[in-house]
Amino acid sequence: MPRSLEQEFLVLSRNNLRRNPLPVFIGLIVIATAAIGDSSAGWVLAWLTLSILALFGRAWCIRYVLRQDRYREAQRLRFIYWLSFANAVILCLSLFFFPNMSVVDAVLVTLVMGYLVIGVVITNAGFMKATAPYVTLVLSSLALMWSVFPPSEGQGVWKVYVLSSFLVFMNYALLSISKEINHLFRNSVEMRQKYADINHRLSETLGESQAANAAKTRFLAAASHDLRQPVHTLSLLTAALISRNATSDNNDERITEITGTMDKALHSLAVQLDSLLDISKLDAGIVTPNLSDTDVTATVRRLKSEFLPFATEKGLTIQIETPDRAPAYTDPTLLERLLRNLLANAIKYTEAGSVVISVWCEDDVIVSVKDTGIGIAKDQQKLVFEEFYQVDNPHRDRSKGLGLGLSIVSRLCTLLDIRLTLRSAVGHGTEFILHLNRGSDTLTQAHANKPSYSFNRLRVLVVDDETDILLATQVYLEALDCVVLPAETIEEAIQIAKTDSPELAIVDLRLRDHTSGIDALQGIRSIHPNIPAILVTGDTAPDRLQEASQARAKLLHKPIYSEQLQTAIRNALQNGAAG
Template sequence: MNTPIDNTASFAAKQEMLHLLARQSGRVPFGKIPAILLIAALAWMSAPKAIVAGWACAALAVLMLRWLILSRIDTHFLDRPQTGLNLSVWLSLINGLVMACSLMVFPFIPEVERAVHTLILMGLCTGAIATTAGHLPLFLSYAAPIALPLVIIWGSLATPNQAEWIGPGLAVLIAMFFGLMISLARDTSRLYLRSFQIRSEQSELNSKLQQALNQAEMASHTKTRFLASASHDLRQPIHTLSLFSAALIRRDIDTKSKQIASHMDNAIQALAAQLDTLLDISKLEAGVVDVNIKTIDIHTLLSRLFEEHIQSARQKNLHLGINGLEHLDISTDPILLERIIRNLLSNAIKYTDKGGVDLNFSIEDRRPCIEVIDSGQGIPSEEQAKIFEEFYQLNNPERNRSKGLGLGLAIVKRLTKLIDIDIDLRSSPGKGTRIRLLLPSSSLQSVTHAPREELPQLAWQNIKVLVVDDEADALQAMSTLLQELSCQVSCAHSTQSALKAARVTPPDVLLADVDLNSHEPDLNLIDVFHTQHPSLPIILVGGQADTQPTLGAEATPLIQLQKPVTLETLTQAIRQSLAKV
């Protein structure tokens, strides 16, 4: 019993056969017309001219009729392919019978002309295998009316000038050749149907692959949207906790409570670091990390990272050094480069128990070179390739969470590929590790001679800070921490309320959430404050490191921080912003 799938495949195969007949209909006359004219020429001098001319006109008329019908048969019978094939069989039968009528001149023409006539007819039958793709009903309806009369005529026709066996012998040869043509037609038909089946399967496979690709793209877009949302929504409560924790530590509380607060703060910072790592690797997997090349002063970037990590090094009684710094313009993605170096420094401090870590900068063969060297436990040579794999950690079989997730170096490896940095690792067990980052020579821009700016020591009680955030918890947490620093704090939840607060108490620093959603689409906080307070330093706090604010004016003194913000990062940013004024 035929299944619906078999019926569908058969229907499509018949439609394809009609397309083939329509294409071949325009080519067949180029071979048939010369053949008809040649047969007429062979018989013209020997056979009655009325018979020859009548047959030739009839053959040409049938040929033209067949061409007119078949040239459009695929469009007329697309929804009824079997009816179209039946019509094609009848046309082939008529065509074959008319060609067979040319044998009426056989008694009148000499033996040589008969042989040539026979060769022409058998050649046309052979060509029909190709023009019908071996479709047996089509082939037989044309070839059988020609081949069978040839067998009979040659078997019965007397050849007075030749040996008596030649006629019967040719009859047998024609019969055998006709049988061979039938066999070839069957094989051609099988090959054609198999070819059609393969093309149909390929088309179906391509359709499924396209559907899978569309689904993958949709999943990627969904993942991208999730990551963008997670970067803000997951970091926001941790950011709030981090600020409240830092404020609590600074309060005058008893020693036991201060220890509890310190442990809580360490747990919050560990959670924030692991969240950053997971989001980073997820964005790299999703391919949604953009590269934004800018020109930066490498001195400023490395100095900031050094200041950021000096406290964690001191907590482990480690030396943290920085060497070879100079004010040099480098063309790279500053956010991605900073993330690479931050991961390397954090990793080096984490796995070093005594001695120290050095951050070095140099120029090697016109290529900027950044090195992170530690005196830690070192890495065996057989493990060095594995440490760049996801979730691989050396000497941490118990999966101690204080040692991270094992994703830091995997992120470093992928980010270096994004910004065309060569990374080289050299390490020996017990002697520490050196990781070199070689930037492209094209990234080296020019040397500047601006002296290094020392950040001012601030009288916090004199600093007026305007905090703008539409999330009440985050606003309260940031204002609490700044008040613990003794700053004079004003709060606002929108651009309009921030402008009012600034008129009452002109701030020294504006501290705002980069994702401010104040239902004021026509008011951009940075644009407005640049217009009304052009020299006011602005610190933006964003949900992810690569959030780029819409700047109305590049002259605005601007620093951007990533949530969750630590106390050290916040105070460093305030110092830097006031130093720019």
Template sequence: MNATAPKPSRESADFPLPSGPDELALRVLREHVASVYAAYNASVFVHFGLGAALGTAMYVHQPRTWILVWMAVHLSLGLFLFLMPRWHPGVPLADTTRWARRHSRTVTAVGVGMASAPLLFISPDDLPVTSVVTVVIIGSCARAMQLLWPLKPALYGYTLPMMLSLIAVLAWQGDAMHFFLAIFSLGYLLFTLRVGNQQHRLLTDSLVLRFENEALAGQLGRQIAVAERASAEKTRFLATASHDLRQPLHAIALFGAALENELREHHGGRNARQLMRAVNALGNSLDTMLDVSRLDAGVVTPTVVPVPLDALLRSLNHMFAARAEQRQLQLRVQASGLWVRSDPQLLFRMLSNLVDNALKYTARGGVAVRARARGDMVWIEVFDTGIGIAPEQQERVFEEYYQVHNPGRDRTQGLGIGLSIVQRLSRLLGHPVQLKSRPGRGSRFRLRLPASAADEATTPSAGLATPFAAGAMPDPVRTVRTPLATRGRILLIDDEAEVREAMTGFFQAHSLAVETAADEAEAAELLARPETREHPFALLVCDYRLADGDNGLDVGQRLQRRFDLQAPLLLVTGETSPERLQRVRASGVPVLFKPVSAATLLGVLAELIPQAETETAH
């Protein structure tokens, strides 16, 4: 559509258009033109059919040659109108005004031609003929009012010549009956034009409203598309930034762990411990962002079992008691003896995020956690006496990175993702979250969970005694913190030289033989060596994102098939893309997310390497 359509200028004097941009006015006029042309055939047929019927009646009543001539001219004009070009939807918008004027001039010419009927047929001494002519012309005007009111110039051009001719001829006869018919016809004309104007205005207003709504809907659609693109770009940026930050951070964590171990009895040990605390804090921040990606990707699958709330609440108390005491706050966790149906680790994550958030924004008083039975439901409520949340902010606190009273982004108050994770977990588990808060008085978050009976539990709920750390969603592998008691050769594939060096140092520090490769070709060369048959690898460790668009999942599986490897595959990655995380989860291959702590890596090695040695022995 031409956004710079020419202004109607002179045409708008004949066709008053709604105020606003020229394009809107032309679109409204185009709808009017389309409406009158949609009934073009019917209107031409009715008009010339009435004219033919009138001429036939007049000729039967009083045979005259000039009546036949009038009928021939009249029908020729009708045939011409049937054959002449017409407007169609393919006509450019800019030509709309020209077609509106053309149609108005055409019907005006038809009206002028029909205006000759009263002059030719009405006479003072033949009242039946006068009545027939009056009925035909008024009928034609009635039909025109129904078909032509979208275009006022066409309505006026068709109606006025016929009706004014009829009124003038009737009044000219001089007798009372004809004068009465003239007055009646004048009243009918005024009424018809008034109704036509009203209908035209209503149609125009409705079209203007329709196009404005369409424009608003289009604008809204564009804004939604922009917002979706911005969200997708934000997700891609965070995924790329997170991956690129995790790579060096993973190496720093391993180098730092080795340094901390070496300086344990040295005067520099304190600095090493401070370094590792900073590295762990940065890792926790990245893990929190990873949680959002994993939840959005659907890689977290809840395992719903009967959960004893008292055991879970004791873990909460142990986790936050020291922090509350340090801030001189009271932390009260009330036992209830209730059981619920939920995933214990994910539920613990929800509650730990709520308690963590409550402690951050409470300066005096404390935080309380309690559970109450309500029919077949259980309410778990977290109360605080903190700053509270204003009504207009209560929806926004569940958005990512939004924090109340933290415009300066104080890092001690976290990233502002905790409640966003709570909302995602709420949807995943089907545990609705309700918020009630008053500024300056505190807040209450309520979770609604299905109740369960203790006798429904068939196996102990895993993870309650030592719930996973806040800041990390449960991984597809179980992080066992036990010392590595076995030895075995490990093949490491990673395209980052610093990561290979750090991982090599870590493995060798724990008496594990390791061979490294930057890509699939180097790994294949190592696996093809003769000594590899005598001393096979016990574990294949791959980074997910490798150089040249390769990924560790495909590379590792290809190597396993090609060399008939019995060694299990372990992915160690800084990848956070939801699509890639979903693919990793679907593969069933265990994965650790960078930066991996030394204890976690040791625990996973203790699980996987003995299994590999057993399988190799068979």
């Protein structure tokens, strides 16, 4: 908590206990030295002893008072003020030696006292109750002594009265300076209090923001999981229906049309759920870039082929301007995800014209995605990178997504050390410019020939506590000519593993009674150590994702497409238990 002005003065007084005694002690020695030749040595030593005892006694008393909790703040302040006045009185006792002093000694004593007075003004931050009595008493006493006991040597005694007048003026000047110093000190304290208050409020706001972000992550995880479960079931049943109708002797074109429409709708929904998953993965910190030399030109050409049908459907064209090769040192998968979001966003907000992807190589590899769409106003250009913010979608048209695409782009750019620039004007389109680290010019691409696998009578152990999903998975896999061994609990899965020798395990990550699919997989592998496995989850909570990423299994997120599951099965069989 910020301290008050009085509390700051008490802290200052405590600090002065370390730095003030030595200079004052030296000043007392100088005064005693000046007096001892002209006055009785006994009286001078007596005064010096009293002054030194008062000096260090004051330091001890102040330290004692500041340490004792029983003294209130006002009591401590009064105690310090009176001690300061008492020290001034003891210092002025040295002026009794003044009448016997020579001019040189008197001037020396005056200089030392002036030095001590100025030190009191500075070290007490101009607090009038601490400085005014000290300054006024010492300087007034000096002026009086010079006027009453002028030195007898030489001519021009009138100059002594000029000195006395100067000492009176100096008293007035130092009190004025003391007020200014105190004013500056007060402003400093107030400013420090203001900054402390601002920092406190910022800390509270940051805490609230972090709590809100954590709550958002938990909500997204829960909502995503609950939505993915039925969508996953529908996706598998639709895929099974498409497969059975395609292989049936009585192929029904109407059913083909209906299932195709269902599959397209489910795919659209799955894309939106995947955006939520990407945010959760990035928040969880489990996305680790796999950097390598990547041909950006090849990536851009592949994305053009992928998005051209969607652009054509809206009457748009996709143009690419690229060199033969553009080697960048980045993660090819994450870069493709980043560019896919930018390209999807450009097509989404462009009603006429074209989308142009340009690539050129300088010190960096520069990629530009430019559209002729609605553009983004200047005051919205930072907001578009926030989660769920969408330009020109006040009614939350679901066909325009959830507003996560550019938020994911921003996070991926940070992760991949890519500098992102946005240029846009309302009605004149938008351009996103990416600066990628340049890769090696000796870029080569290897194409491994992966062996193909047949699902013919493949024995698959499927573990899922959701009966509908278990049935849908069984129906789909049986349509692929697999032998399905279903289990709803860990105990059932282990029993099947003991008796039926499965060749592949597909396990849901979250099972009933707070048990984990990883526990089920460990139980299965205690019997079949090298069995390939696929973990399936609709959970996007960061801690769950981190836990699953450490398992020796391929991780798939619901809903799962037919081709995606088939590819995962082939990869799992090829790679074995390593996933």
